[in-house]
Amino acid sequence: xxxxxxxxxxxxxxxxxxxxxxxxxxxxxxxxxxxxxxxxxxxxxxxxxxxxxxxxxxxxxxxxxxxxxxxxxxxxxxxxxxxxxxxxxxxxxxxxxxxxxxxxxxxxxxxxxxxxxxxxxxxxxxxxxxxxxxxxxxxxxxxxxxxxxxxxxxxxxxxxxxxxxxxxxxxxxxxxxxxxxxxxxxxxxxxxxxxxxxxxxxxxxxxxxxxxxxxxxxxxxxxxxxxxxxxxxxxxxxxxxxxxxxxxxxxxxxxxxxxxx
Amino acid sequence: xxxxxxxxxxxxxxxxxxxxxxxxxxxxxxxxxxxxxxxxxxxxxxxxxxxxxxxxxxxxxxxxxxxxxxxxxxxxxxxxxxxxxxxxxxxxxxxxxxxxxxxxxxxxxxxxxxxxxxxxxxxxxxxxxxxxxxxxxxxxxxxxxxxxxxxxxxxxxxxxxxxxxxxxxxxxxxxxxxxxxxxxxxxxxxxxxxxxxxxxxxxxxxxxxxxxxxxxxxxxxxxxxxxxxxxxxxxxxxxxxxxxxxxxxxxxxxxxxxxxxxxxxxxxxxxxxxxxxxxxxxxxxxxxxxxxxxxxxxxxxxxxxxxxxxxxxxxxxxxxxxxxxxxxxxxxx
Amino acid sequence: xxxxxxxxxxxxxxxxxxxxxxxxxxxxxxxxxxxxxxxxxxxxxxxxxxxxxxxxxxxxxxxxxxxxxxxxxxxxxxxxxxxxxxxxxxxxxxxxxxxxxxxxxxxxxxxxxxxxxxxxxxxxxxxxxxxxxxxxxxxxxxxxxxxxxxxxxxxxxxxxxxxxxxxxxxxxxxxxxxxxxxxxxxxxxxxxxxxxxxxxxxxxxxxxxxxxxxxxxxxxxxxxxxxxxxxxxxxxxxxxxxxxxxxxxxxxxxxxxxxxxxxxxxxxxxxxxxxxxxxxxxxxxxxxxxxx
Numbered sequence: 001x002x003x004x005x006x007x008x009x010x011x012x013x014x015x016x017x018x019x020x021x022x023x024x025x026x027x028x029x030x031x032x033x034x035x036x037x038x039x040x041x042x043x044x045x046x047x048x049x050x051x052x053x054x055x056x057x058x059x060x061x062x063x064x065x066x067x068x069x070x071x072x073x074x075x076x077x078x079x080x081x082x083x084x085x086x087x088x089x090x091x092x093x094x095x096x097x098x099x100x101x102x103x104x105x106x107x108x109x110x111x112x113x114x115x116x117x118x119x120x121x122x123x124x125x126x127x128x129x130x131x132x133x134x135x136x137x138x139x140x141x142x143x144x145x146x147x148x149x150x151x152x153x154x155x156x157x158x159x160x161x162x163x164x165x166x167x168x169x170x171x172x173x174x175x176x177x178x179x180x181x182x183x184x185x186x187x188x189x190x191x192x193x194x195x196x197x198x199x200x201x202x203x204x205x206x207x208x209x210x211x212x213x214x215x216x217x218x219x220x221x222x223x224x225x226x227x228x229x230x231x232x233x234x235x236x237x238x239x240x241x242x243x244x245x246x247x248x249x250x251x252x253x254x255x256x257x258x259x260x261x
Numbered sequence: 262x263x264x265x266x267x268x269x270x271x272x273x274x275x276x277x278x279x280x281x282x283x284x285x286x287x288x289x290x291x292x293x294x295x296x297x298x299x300x301x302x303x304x305x306x307x308x309x310x311x312x313x314x315x316x317x318x319x320x321x322x323x324x325x326x327x328x329x330x331x332x333x334x335x336x337x338x339x340x341x342x343x344x345x346x347x348x349x350x351x352x353x354x355x356x357x358x359x360x361x362x363x364x365x366x367x368x369x370x371x372x373x374x375x376x377x378x379x380x381x382x383x384x385x386x387x388x389x390x391x392x393x394x395x396x397x398x399x400x401x402x403x404x405x406x407x408x409x410x411x412x413x414x415x416x417x418x419x420x421x422x423x424x425x426x427x428x429x430x431x432x433x434x435x436x437x438x439x440x441x442x443x444x445x446x447x448x449x450x451x452x453x454x455x456x457x458x459x460x461x462x463x464x465x466x467x468x469x470x471x472x473x474x475x476x477x478x479x480x481x482x483x484x485x486x487x488x489x490x491x492x493x494x495x496x497x498x499x500x501x502x503x504x505x506x507x508x509x510x511x512x513x514x515x516x517x518x519x520x521x522x523x524x525x526x527x528x529x530x531x532x533x534x535x536x537x538x539x540x541x542x543x544x545x546x547x548x549x550x551x552x553x554x555x556x557x558x559x560x561x562x563x564x565x566x567x568x569x570x571x572x573x574x575x576x577x578x579x580x581x582x583x584x585x586x587x588x589x590x591x592x593x594x
Numbered sequence: 595x596x597x598x599x600x601x602x603x604x605x606x607x608x609x610x611x612x613x614x615x616x617x618x619x620x621x622x623x624x625x626x627x628x629x630x631x632x633x634x635x636x637x638x639x640x641x642x643x644x645x646x647x648x649x650x651x652x653x654x655x656x657x658x659x660x661x662x663x664x665x666x667x668x669x670x671x672x673x674x675x676x677x678x679x680x681x682x683x684x685x686x687x688x689x690x691x692x693x694x695x696x697x698x699x700x701x702x703x704x705x706x707x708x709x710x711x712x713x714x715x716x717x718x719x720x721x722x723x724x725x726x727x728x729x730x731x732x733x734x735x736x737x738x739x740x741x742x743x744x745x746x747x748x749x750x751x752x753x754x755x756x757x758x759x760x761x762x763x764x765x766x767x768x769x770x771x772x773x774x775x776x777x778x779x780x781x782x783x784x785x786x787x788x789x790x791x792x793x794x795x796x797x798x799x800x801x802x803x804x805x806x807x808x809x810x811x812x813x814x815x816x817x818x819x820x821x822x823x824x825x826x827x828x829x830x831x832x833x834x835x836x837x838x839x840x841x842x843x844x845x846x847x848x849x850x851x852x853x854x855x856x857x858x859x860x861x862x863x864x865x866x867x868x869x870x871x872x873x874x875x876x877x878x879x880x881x882x883x884x885x886x
Contacts, residue, residue, distance in 0.1 A: 256491040
């Protein structure tokens with residue numbers, strides 16, 4: 001049984017169908033990429049997994065199962081239990097995920113205490129350990145979000161997911177706003193999560209190159225539908241769908257002679 | 262043979278922040294592309310803006326066909342603007358949302374008296390066709406166009422004055438990959454048709470490799486290295502270039518390089534490190550790097566680098582960093 | 595391959611649809627239209643037009659509302675309904691001039707401060723701040739009291755209190771618009787500063803001002819009424835609503851109609867324009883723009 005199983009998911013705003021997904025699965029210790037251009041429905045899919053789609057005014061049908069448990073139709077209080085304890089999320093703009101009024105440590109410990117870390121000292125220990133796993137000094141917990149760089153904040157988001165001991169991590173364009181060298185660090189950390197903690201990761205991105213390097217499986221989305229799904233190497237080496245081929249052809253590659261005469 | 266644009270020791274300081282601290286390079290006559298590459302804080306956008314006189318400069322020179330443009334004012338400045346134009350990164354906000362596309366473009370034409378008001382409509386049509394847009398777009402508003410289409414309008418508008426040089430500031434970073442591919446193809450075509458010279462400012466090395474004969478790598482306001490793009494990317498002479506190159510994700514597994522991780526965080530521009538600004542993060546850092554600022558010097562034919570150990574990097578030194586330190590200042594380098 | 599035009603609804607049809615859907619705008623707009631129509635058609639609507647002027651009827655003083663005098667008569671026998679109808683010309687006219695002059699002064703100053711920044715901004719805004727430091731009503735009162743009481747002085751006094759608000763509003767908007775990439779593009783393209791200010795910044799900065807103006811009509815009417823009430827504005831026999839309330843005060847307990855009807859007129863007009871302004875703010879709120 002997969003960690004996350006999405007079946008026949010349909011999300012609509014009024015009459016406009018924004019997601020029409022037959023099937024998507026994420027297993028433990030697996031990174032599945034959801035790739036597509038803007039408006040393809042990738043972010044709405046993650047909203048649905050988190051149970052937030054209807055709060056945005058969308059109608060959701062179909063099945064989303066987390067370890068066999070159906071998520072669609074669950075009341076908000078049950079979903080709140082799941083969010084943070086079993087499913088964690090990191091966003092594109094890490095600065096937006098942190099309330100600038102609080103020190104990072106307070107937000108971190110709040111998250112831990114909310115989701116079953118027991119005593120305060122246990123929470124603090126977990127937080128410190130998680131930060132070390134992402135190569136950050138626990139001293140950073142005393143800083144405010146605006147004192148930290150985008151890369152540091154993103155790593156802290158990953159640390160929180162680690163400390164919460166979630167099974168599933170949803171990462172929505174986590175590196176799109178970061179410099180390419182910092183992006184490399186974050187991607188390496190995500191690989192680490194998969195290796196050492198056996199976390200399942202649903203990785204959303206418009207950058208096919210990042211998806212190609214990071215993900216074990218990839219689903220290509222277009223206008224709400226998954227047009228191709230399979231092991232990354234296979235999809236890239238032998239794309240079946242015309243759109244996939246078009247996307248792959250459009251990705252610029254480092255070449256030795258471009259326009260040089 | 263003079264160059265179209267020469268930037269000499271350009272300095273832009275915002276208070277204590279040295280955004281650009283002594284940058285020099287040249288843009289030859291077109292068709293030619295120079296890539297200005299760097300990450301956030303490198304100063305690349307500031308350089309571009311200074312060249313088109315949108316941002317201040319505290320020192321150095323920008324020579325257009327041999328004449329310094331940094332101190333131009335009034336009519337001379339307006340005249341200069343017919344020769345060097347800029348296209349911005351943000352397609353959502355680069356066009357006045359309350360003006361029709363046609364009016365936006367006609368405004369440029371009439372400001373510089375390129376054509377009479379009566380002929381403006383025809384010229385707008387020609388320009389739109391040149392960037393592969395349906396001329397009917399002239400009567401539309403920006404919000405009715407996609408991001409890629411808006412970016413093309415921005416390019417058409419910049420071309421309306423007939424410039425010899427274009428500064429393209431991250432022209433495709435905000436676009437989807439298919440729209441990006443179309444814009445890049447457009448730039449390639451315009452380059453040949455108009456004999457354009459352009460300065461392509463970007464963090465994307467792949468884009469630079471496709472469009473630019475020469476590349477300048479910036480780090481914290483200084484030039485780390487510059488040279489022919491292909492050679493620079495495949496045989497870097499500066500550790501930062503090598504690290505940057507290795508971090509670029511590639512679709513093609515065969516093209517991937519072992520990642521060279523950098524220690525620490527991107528530095529603060531307010532209190533830059535002593536000596537070589539890159540030294541706290543450099544895998545090849547030695548004592549000399551901490552005290553002595555490396556000079557940008559020729560390290561091979563047509564290759565310049567600001568690194569004390571550039572020859573070693575060029576020769577392929579091992580740059581891998583052992584990752585058991587806490588990069589945020591806790592452990593020693 | 596040329597790209598073809600996307601068909602999409604135009605901006606004005608989107609706004610028009612929202613107007614129809616918003617009850618505040620509909621109700622407020624209706625009141626505004628009614629007031630304007632009444633003001634224009636006053637001679638036709640008022641059964642006793644002379645009563646709006648200096649006619650007096652000593653034999654019909656203080657008559658309660660009846661079929662021949664819908665709102666009753668006042669202390670010198672004038673038909674209150676006719677005076678209220680003619681009053682629709684007075685207060686809105688004051689509001690019109692106050693707002694017009696305040697805009698004429700405030701908009702250019704705000705644009706200059708916002709666009710040029712630096713010393714010009716400082717100079718203009720510090721002067722503006724001095725005026726803003728006083729509550730509008732008090733400032734208007736102060737000026738009205740040193741001028742000979744009349745409608746003109748009321749207009750002048752209120753304008754002096756009003757213009758700084760528009761300056762500050764436009765300055766904030768102008769500064770924010772001036773920082774946007776399309777304004778920078780204009781500078782990079784060599785477009786003249788005057789043209790940038792009036793062709794690019796002004797149209798994009800003016801939306802909050804439209805909302806503010808709708809809200810201000812009510813505010814100015816209230817302020818003008820207050821000044822007239824205090825005897826500093828319109829003088830008898832002008833059918834100013836505030837003056838009518840003031841004159842009817844002493845009769846309030848027994849002949850309630852002298853105060854009530856002009857008071858209601860003030861209330862409804864101010865309320866109507868406030869609702870119009872609120873509704874407009876909802877409609878024109880940029881965060882509600884439909885993404886196409």
